Amino acid sequence: MQDVLKRPDIPACLRICAGTDGSITQLLEVLTGKSVKVETISQSVVKASPRIAGLLDIEPGDDVNDRLVTLKVDDIVYVLAKSLAPISRIPGGIRDDLMRADIPIGRILREHKLETRRDILNIRIVHRDFFGELPVLSREYKIIYENKVLMWINECFPVDGRWGK
Amino acid sequence: MQDVLKRPDIPACLRICAGTDGSITQLLEVLTGKSVKVETISQSVVKASPRIAGLLDIEPGDDVNDRLVTLKVDDIVYVLAKSLAPISRIPGGIRDDLMRADIPIGRILREHKLETRRDILNIRIVHRDFFGELPVLSREYKIIYENKVLMWINECFPVDGRWGK
Numbered sequence: 001m002q003d004v005l006k007r008p009d010i011p012a013c014l015r016i017c018a019g020t021d022g023s024i025t026q027l028l029e030v031l032t033g034k035s036v037k038v039e040t041i042s043q044s045v046v047k048a049s050p051r052i053a054g055l056l057d058i059e060p061g062d063d064v065n066d067r068l069v070t071l072k073v074d075d076i077v078y079v080l081a082k083s084l085a086p087i088s089r090i091p092g093g094i095r096d097d098l099m100r101a102d103i104p105i106g107r108i109l110r111e112h113k114l115e116t117r118r119d120i121l122n123i124r125i126v127h128r129d130f131f132g133e134l135p136v137l138s139r140e141y142k143i144i145y146e147n148k149v150l151m152w153i154n155e156c157f158p159v160d161g162r163w164g165k
Numbered sequence: 166m167q168d169v170l171k172r173p174d175i176p177a178c179l180r181i182c183a184g185t186d187g188s189i190t191q192l193l194e195v196l197t198g199k200s201v202k203v204e205t206i207s208q209s210v211v212k213a214s215p216r217i218a219g220l221l222d223i224e225p226g227d228d229v230n231d232r233l234v235t236l237k238v239d240d241i242v243y244v245l246a247k248s249l250a251p252i253s254r255i256p257g258g259i260r261d262d263l264m265r266a267d268i269p270i271g272r273i274l275r276e277h278k279l280e281t282r283r284d285i286l287n288i289r290i291v292h293r294d295f296f297g298e299l300p301v302l303s304r305e306y307k308i309i310y311e312n313k314v315l316m317w318i319n320e321c322f323p324v325d326g327r328w329g330k
Binding site: 001021027031115145147 | 177311330
């Protein structure tokens, strides 16, 4: 287990949310007892830079869906999530859902009955201007589908009392 | 979301563990900061009864691996888990691991890089002699692999202070 997930100064519910290999939206809804709302900050199709191509195991210049959203409950931001998905790997039936920005990814995978796995790459404490002076727990992971990277995701969680104690 | 997961008298960390569609072992290890130990109560290969055949979508009489284990941290039982897996559907490479009783299922799936999904069937409060007079949160779910039931699982969680508040 990553050392950061053992830190007693990080609320247990946040450590659990950051450590799961399942849907984060689902855990947030259980934690708060309410529906999670996805709000888009930006969404566009970009050409993969060499760095992005490396993350996704595609060719530089390939089309990638680049999405930045927040997950909110009652106007409180719990997660800032950036995702990169190679357009050509998104199964036709879920492309519209995945490129719309207002449906949580876990829910899309579940509703379309996709079999996947999530490989957590790293978890660490970072700074993000979005959250001001708060410490931020960041994790990167890949969603793997048919042995290829369907999506690279970076989730950032503000570390404070919104997660309980 | 199932109503039982909204009950404020159930500790938040337990509600989250019971609501995940990811690995429960991983969440337990994050919650406690320690390794989870699997202890076998029983393991045997049985012929599917009509009821079991229905759960697994197989023929009555087919061979099924029937396993009952506890997940413990520091000798405290967090989960009593029963699983049923049709032998013919277990991929050859993981059969030995799955039929040995001392490796958590989530870890086996992860190490063998299986792409799966978990469909939660129900979550409710029950009684189990194993936990004496404590209320018990029980959930049933299926692990789906290649569009078939790889495993039916019933996990029982004692509802008390071991999960925090």
